[in-house]
Amino acid sequence: MQPLIEYEHSQGLVREVFDDIRATRQTNEINNFWKAIANHPPTLQRTWATLKDVMGSPGELDPLVRELIYIAVSVTNGCDYCIASHQAAAISKGMTQGMFGELLSVVAAANMTNRLANGYQVPVDDKFKQPTVIAK
Amino acid sequence: MQPLIEYEHSQGLVREVFDDIRATRQTNEINNFWKAIANHPPTLQRTWATLKDVMGSPGELDPLVRELIYIAVSVTNGCDYCIASHQAAAISKGMTQGMFGELLSVVAAANMTNRLANGYQVPVDDKFKQPTVIAK
Amino acid sequence: MQPLIEYEHSQGLVREVFDDIRATRQTNEINNFWKAIANHPPTLQRTWATLKDVMGSPGELDPLVRELIYIAVSVTNGCDYCIASHQAAAISKGMTQGMFGELLSVVAAANMTNRLANGYQVPVDDKFKQPTVIAK
Amino acid sequence: MQPLIEYEHSQGLVREVFDDIRATRQTNEINNFWKAIANHPPTLQRTWATLKDVMGSPGELDPLVRELIYIAVSVTNGCDYCIASHQAAAISKGMTQGMFGELLSVVAAANMTNRLANGYQVPVDDKFKQPTVIAK
Amino acid sequence: MQPLIEYEHSQGLVREVFDDIRATRQTNEINNFWKAIANHPPTLQRTWATLKDVMGSPGELDPLVRELIYIAVSVTNGCDYCIASHQAAAISKGMTQGMFGELLSVVAAANMTNRLANGYQVPVDDKFKQPTVIAK
């Protein structure tokens, strides 16, 4: 475990990113994740820029849906920290108990069927092989 | 690889499930996945019942969002068959090119941050440890 | 992709291991896996010694059960080569179609429940935390 | 973390499933896993029905072998809860210390060789590509 | 599968990134990976900026070591594309056959011992729990 970098002890690039996290999230609290990766400032800067953009920029998927997708990945990978922190984020964006239950039921089913497809070595149907034209 | 069970050669329980797949999806085509797992009829029956319910029953997450979650898991696990078939399913339910791009950007970011949380062995913040009360 | 080392071109340590594989398996055929890892002779030697011992030495689990366990891992990891080659090995040791179906149904269920346990962050029951005394 | 639903506070569908778990397992204790997923009753019902069938129905693999397969998956995925609870289940079904040791040695070896097959990008042998006829 | 965006048909942000890839790598060839993710320009831009920095910026790990680490992850995850393309990149930076063999032997051993640690539920030694002071 690396020591956590507290806001009070931060400086330079780390302080700048911490200030942007505070401003963006409108809270003085900074989660342990950011305090930990602040041990390597370029990782802090790059990761925050990526998450701020990927989770929060305007787009076609609303912020709650993005949180659900994030949780689906974290549950599949078994990342306890990420499950706990993004479950909280999803709740703050409107996730209800029913949504959470449905989310996990899809995650569970997909993990199950992924392995059935592997185990039966199912060949991809021809119709799924062509380049996909998706509406813009 | 197990032989695929074609509709024409199906009987008994397998035929029943195949008929329900056809009726539910309103097409005569049956994907290779179902033809493959039909080699073990109880698996076919159980898996179809689960997917029909999890992906299609009324609920708080709309069907397209469920497909996005399904793809997020399959991409994380690297299941080629599941990515190809559910990408097609998602498109049929309205996924646009922009949504697909945003979906994968969240999946990529979550897989990245999951490992940063692992690698820095980030301790879970106290505020995330309490039992969660989610609005019904 | 690394070039496959054919028996005819093998020499030294690689030839010795190849001869032991032939003698142990009572066939002149050597699977591509061994021909590939022969590019690094110590890996070939170590891996063959491990597999020969783990999969074939006398013990309390019969050889077919060990193959089923091996397939369970390979299906979970999505290793196509390993699934294909060990499915063949399991069949040669007596795996029936019913056993294969049951095997995959357990693998699928475990992958599903593993993620439910992750997602609901289920605390380990106290009774499961004590050091386990297992009968010898 | 979601609150655990205790038997005493359960009702309706959850109570029905809890009663079936108690009757099937012949104990009043209900593991935390079931108390946690009871937060989403359809998931509780579906998961219990699946596990009861997959792990306990008559078939060609005896119940202990199914537990070993279950553990193999859980160890590969790193699911602490599932490893702890199913290790206990396997012991209750007759797993000895020797069996557990052999189980983990196969799991370890398979995880090792899965990555060698990936890393050397081993092409699947032609003989493994044909549809497999398995004795019924 | 999404259509690949060829350089000749690229424009705007995609063209800019493609030009930077060409200039940085001193070749006119652009790998399929970039042509594919160009379907979502912000992902192309962000991913290229990240990889350019992480794999190529001055630092304490030389570029070849970074490639070896990259391959270790890709082999563990079973990403065929990434294994193939970064094996080529590592060779261009000086990876010998012996290094590749040693790399895969470490990856294989780590995947094996990771599961032994999981399966035996090994408690972390006290000495590994303290915050780590690493020399700068």
Next chain:
Amino acid sequence: MQPLIEYEHSQGLVREVFDDIRATRQTNEINNFWKAIANHPPTLQRTWATLKDVMGSPGELDPLVRELIYIAVSVTNGCDYCIASHQAAAISKGMTQGMFGELLSVVAAANMTNRLANGYQVPVDDKFKQPTVIAK
């Protein structure tokens, strides 16, 4: 959890391996990992022999680079024990804070791009398909 086998209670094959660990590492301390897998002596013997050889034998990758590769795998798999113990090992072999930060940034980036390659189902470039000739 299995009981840990302390050096004082070890005998026979286990004692022999423990003595070799002590001699090789020049310390009387034996990590919990070895005490745990000592519950199955053949696993202890085989695993120690493999790790001693893979991590410590003369070769083209220096011992620190091997530790970095080992950590990359363990972080990707989320093995807390292995991350903690090999982070300590890497530090003892000279890993600086900067190296650790760069290591995790590559691990994070590779986990991200692995999923982009999966999600976009990127076809392998022809130039990466030929058997690879690597300088000896």
